[in-house]
Amino acid sequence: MTPTDTFTAVSRPASNAPRPGGTPAELAGAEHLADGMLRVLSTGPYTFDAGGQLDAVDIAFETWGTLNAQASNAVLLLHALTGDPHVARGSSEEAGWWDGFVGPGAPIDTDRYFVVAPGMVGGCNGSTGPGSAAPDGRAYGSRFPLTTLRDAVRLEARLADALGVDVWHTVLGGSMGGARALEWAATFPERVQRCVPIATTAASTAEQIAFAQIQTQAIRLDPRFDGGDYYSAPATAPGGVAGLGEGPVAGLGIARRMAHITYRSDVEFHARFGRQAQAGEDPYAALPGERGRYQIESYLDHQAGKLVGRFDANAYLIITEALMSHDVGRGRGGLARVLGSLGHIQFLVAAVDSDRLYWPAQSEEMARLLGAGPVEYITTPIGHDGFLTDAQQLAGALRRRIFTD
Amino acid sequence: MTPTDTFTAVSRPASNAPRPGGTPAELAGAEHLADGMLRVLSTGPYTFDAGGQLDAVDIAFETWGTLNAQASNAVLLLHALTGDPHVARGSSEEAGWWDGFVGPGAPIDTDRYFVVAPGMVGGCNGSTGPGSAAPDGRAYGSRFPLTTLRDAVRLEARLADALGVDVWHTVLGGSMGGARALEWAATFPERVQRCVPIATTAASTAEQIAFAQIQTQAIRLDPRFDGGDYYSAPATAPGGVAGLGEGPVAGLGIARRMAHITYRSDVEFHARFGRQAQAGEDPYAALPGERGRYQIESYLDHQAGKLVGRFDANAYLIITEALMSHDVGRGRGGLARVLGSLGHIQFLVAAVDSDRLYWPAQSEEMARLLGAGPVEYITTPIGHDGFLTDAQQLAGALRRRIFTD
Numbered sequence: 001m002t003p004t005d006t007f008t009a010v011s012r013p014a015s016n017a018p019r020p021g022g023t024p025a026e027l028a029g030a031e032h033l034a035d036g037m038l039r040v041l042s043t044g045p046y047t048f049d050a051g052g053q054l055d056a057v058d059i060a061f062e063t064w065g066t067l068n069a070q071a072s073n074a075v076l077l078l079h080a081l082t083g084d085p086h087v088a089r090g091s092s093e094e095a096g097w098w099d100g101f102v103g104p105g106a107p108i109d110t111d112r113y114f115v116v117a118p119g120m121v122g123g124c125n126g127s128t129g130p131g132s133a134a135p136d137g138r139a140y141g142s143r144f145p146l147t148t149l150r151d152a153v154r155l156e157a158r159l160a161d162a163l164g165v166d167v168w169h170t171v172l173g174g175s176m177g178g179a180r181a182l183e184w185a186a187t188f189p190e191r192v193q194r195c196v197p198i199a200t201t202a203a204s205t206a207e208q209i210a211f212a213q214i215q216t217q218a219i220r221l222d223p224r225f226d227g228g229d230y231y232s233a234p235a236t237a238p239g240g241v242a243g244l245g246e247g248p249v250a251g252l253g254i255a256r257r258m259a260h261i262t263y264r265s266d267v268e269f270h271a272r273f274g275r276q277a278q279a280g281e282d283p284y285a286a287l288p289g290e291r292g293r294y295q296i297e298s299y300l301d302h303q304a305g306k307l308v309g310r311f312d313a314n315a316y317l318i319i320t321e322a323l324m325s326h327d328v329g330r331g332r333g334g335l336a337r338v339l340g341s342l343g344h345i346q347f348l349v350a351a352v353d354s355d356r357l358y359w360p361a362q363s364e365e366m367a368r369l370l371g372a373g374p375v376e377y378i379t380t381p382i383g384h385d386g387f388l389t390d391a392q393q394l395a396g397a398l399r400r401r402i403f404t405d
Numbered sequence: 406m407t408p409t410d411t412f413t414a415v416s417r418p419a420s421n422a423p424r425p426g427g428t429p430a431e432l433a434g435a436e437h438l439a440d441g442m443l444r445v446l447s448t449g450p451y452t453f454d455a456g457g458q459l460d461a462v463d464i465a466f467e468t469w470g471t472l473n474a475q476a477s478n479a480v481l482l483l484h485a486l487t488g489d490p491h492v493a494r495g496s497s498e499e500a501g502w503w504d505g506f507v508g509p510g511a512p513i514d515t516d517r518y519f520v521v522a523p524g525m526v527g528g529c530n531g532s533t534g535p536g537s538a539a540p541d542g543r544a545y546g547s548r549f550p551l552t553t554l555r556d557a558v559r560l561e562a563r564l565a566d567a568l569g570v571d572v573w574h575t576v577l578g579g580s581m582g583g584a585r586a587l588e589w590a591a592t593f594p595e596r597v598q599r600c601v602p603i604a605t606t607a608a609s610t611a612e613q614i615a616f617a618q619i620q621t622q623a624i625r626l627d628p629r630f631d632g633g634d635y636y637s638a639p640a641t642a643p644g645g646v647a648g649l650g651e652g653p654v655a656g657l658g659i660a661r662r663m664a665h666i667t668y669r670s671d672v673e674f675h676a677r678f679g680r681q682a683q684a685g686e687d688p689y690a691a692l693p694g695e696r697g698r699y700q701i702e703s704y705l706d707h708q709a710g711k712l713v714g715r716f717d718a719n720a721y722l723i724i725t726e727a728l729m730s731h732d733v734g735r736g737r738g739g740l741a742r743v744l745g746s747l748g749h750i751q752f753l754v755a756a757v758d759s760d761r762l763y764w765p766a767q768s769e770e771m772a773r774l775l776g777a778g779p780v781e782y783i784t785t786p787i788g789h790d791g792f793l794t795d796a797q798q799l800a801g802a803l804r805r806r807i808f809t810d
Contacts, residue, residue, distance in 0.1 A: 051691035146693045206674035206701040213702050223628040269611035286456035288551045296611040
């Protein structure tokens with residue numbers, strides 16, 4: 001941390017009014033950090049894990065609850081691939097992606113814990129990413145460095161410093177958020193007391209890399225990709241997203257469809273859609289170009305449209321390739337060695353029984369190498385996304401094994 | 406059949422010399438049909454299932470063995486999505502895609518059976534497809550009709566007529582070939598005595614449609630797709646393939662990568678590639694555009710390159726959408742009704758235990774609705790492609806349940 005680090009309060013789109021910021025010292029008690037309001041910490045220059053450099057990196061974050069005097073009740077909550085820091089509603093009018101799971105009296109109880117959710121570097125939710133303005137005033141675009149989850153963790157450590165959190169009571173997340181949580185434990189083992197990786201892996205597998213490669217290729221194939229420099233203007237207001245509605249939106253849409261299939265299950269698709277035609281459309285026509293859609297096609301089109309309305313394609317590339325790079329054993333003597341060295345941390349490994357992106361077997365292996373207790377299961381036919389739709393199933397396990405104080 | 410139908414012998418690329426053709430009458434004994442040599446039947450005009458029309462449709466095919474005097478030993482063998490009629494070597498120097506499984510003394514014994522393998526209409530292996538010359542001399546391209554598996558079956562029935570085969574001893578195939586086999590049984594139940602659908606489904610599911618949609622979109626996103634009319638010249642020589650190396654080869658490559666993942670398994674990828682970097686490449690670099698590949702990426706690149714060297718993108722679109730349309734119950738009162746009406750046919754339903762494209766549960770349900778005997782399993786960690794790599798595991802079941810005479 002440099003003495004110039006400050007928090008800047010920013011507004012989320014529309015509903016959230018700006019809040020005053022403050023210096024790290026002023027914020028130590030964190031009383032005036034309104035729940036669920038986006039703020040930004042300027043962390044200064046940064047050299048990335050794989051060699052790139054930026055003169056200035058901002059990390060956006062939200063908080064809920066109050067840091068106690070001993071700074072012993074801080075929980076770091078890490079978002080998934082296209083997630084953001086807005087985990088729960090708090091003072092904001094906008095619903096969060098884990099509303100009901102995080103809040104007063106919820107399984108992650110913001111009456112008792114000070115919950116911090118940062119946006120990942122390289123993304124498009126307030127933290128510096130490829131759509132942010134470079135020193136020359138243009139968006140970074142193709143100049144944004146290759147990012148790894150270790151970069152995310154190191155920059156989040158600067159945020160912890162600024163907030164006055166030496167040691168996290170718990171670091172937790174699902175999917176890529178779980179991978180980030182595990183990377184936190186491996187990078188700063190002395191700063192993590194408890195760790196909850198949900199529906200994730202200790203190292204991205206060949207198949208996970210394969211699914212990711214296809215997604216990045218679809219984006220880069222789009223004629224509007226322009227080598228990554230497609231922005232009409234950079235995101236200058238923190239929390240704003242550059243590149244929406246421009247650039248490779250069709251390619252990003254294909255990437256999202258691909259990813260979405262891996263997030264759900266055959267069983268769910270069959271039950272919801274079967275082979276039904278979309279209302280008013282006919283999948284049979286004289287020419288392929290004239291045919292209507294099956295319901296599942298319309299559904300995937302809808303999923304793609306939703307994402308391209310809120311996410312920048314370059315940010316999707318950066319974070320997807322960060323996830324491809326994920327391997328907590330890299331440069332540390334391998335998975336068994338590093339996971340076996342974390343016995344002082346209380347782990348709760350959780351999985352979704354129907355997950356076919358992060359197979360339950362990977363969680364079982366992770367728990368075995370960690371010497372952790374039994375894997376806790378979310379039971380649902382929905383697949384990987386069960387970590388979002390059915391997180392409440394982990395309430396009991398969190399109470400018994402993590403939030404015991 | 407019209408009186409003008411004739412067989413025309415054609416050469417496969419390079420190694421197969423042209424063979425003389427003949428009229429249907431001359432070919433009834435089929436003595437002079439050399440094994441494994443591509444021939445073409447002109448079947449005349451055709452109106453497609455979904456309404457399109459062509460003035461002339463050719464069906465390419467190969468045969469092995471000899472039709473007996475009673476015409477009671479004919480086996481129809483149907484290829485998968487990017488398969489072709491060259492199932493086995495025969496007189497040709499080129500290896501077939503089921504060599505060893507089809508041949509003299511093989512599980513499908515060409516010393517005893519007359520095996521016929523047609524190329525599917527809409528494809529690019531000799532049968533009329535989007536790369537074929539339309540009456541105006543240009544390739545059909547975007548003008549090629551939407552095709553269903555029922556079109557394939559009806560045109561293959563014309564081939565059966567020309568060959569003098571009223572009733573097939575057995576109709577069999579894997580993956581889309583199995584779907585075609587089942588469609589044969591449902592369309593012409595009186596012409597099928599035995600049927601062997603392997604690693605397939607009675608109706609493409611929502612998830613199978615979803616995977617297919619992504620593939621077709623990747624092809625159409627490619628700036629070189631040009632609405633489907635990208636050919637410099639049509640395929641005029643039967644057996645020739647238009648569009649190779651031109652048109653949306655990048656998009657087709659992405660489609661193939663996507664499909665290939667569904668053909669294999671996480672277990673196989675993990676064992677073969679893990680997280681290894683490709684030799685001489687480094688997946689970590691300062692900028693994303695500078696990074697090297699993981700081995701799995703190189704492997705998928707290789708699979709994509711192989712396919713674009715032998716397959717036309719429009720043909721891939723037509724056949725993929727045909728498979729999306731697959732539903733033997735459509736217009737026939739539903740799956741249970743049509744499958745329940747085929748009790749006179751001896752079925753052998755087979756599946757690959759690790760298949761995650763055509764889940765074993767689908768084969769179990771199919772067998773139940775057919776009232777068939779137990780599903781026969783290929784046991785392999787490889788996934789769907791086990792129907793190619795481990796077909797020999799079905800030899801015993803074929804001997805006991807199908808080739809008993």
